[in-house]
Amino acid sequence: MRYIVVFAQHEIGYAVGFNKSADAIDFLFWGYEEYDLLPYGIYDALTNQVLPYEHRGERVVEIDEEVISRIALDYLKSAIRQTT
Template identity: 75%
Template structure:
């Protein structure tokens, strides 16, 4: 799991991990199109880069990149605790 997507649903923030960037962006695209998710962006766990999500060239949420990073890192810490 390298790419962590951060999004909101009914004003609650969530994160989910994916192995490929294509899968991560597909999730955000279809989540926005079909399931009323508010996509914030994608965090690369290997490099620490953040890509705010743009739907058809437009940002749908004005979220600080630090929020995306912090949420993704919290998700990773939680996932690691569950493993060990």
């Protein structure tokens, strides 16, 4: 799991991991289009980079990249704890 998508639903931040960037982007696109998710962006666990999400070329929400990183890293720590 390299790509961690970060989003909010009902004002609560969540994260989900994907192996492929295309899957991560699709999740945020369809989540915004059909499921009322508020997409923040994608965290690349390999490069430690954040890609803020743009829907059809426009940012959906202005959120600091550090917030996206923090939510993603918390998710990764939790996932690691569950596997050990």
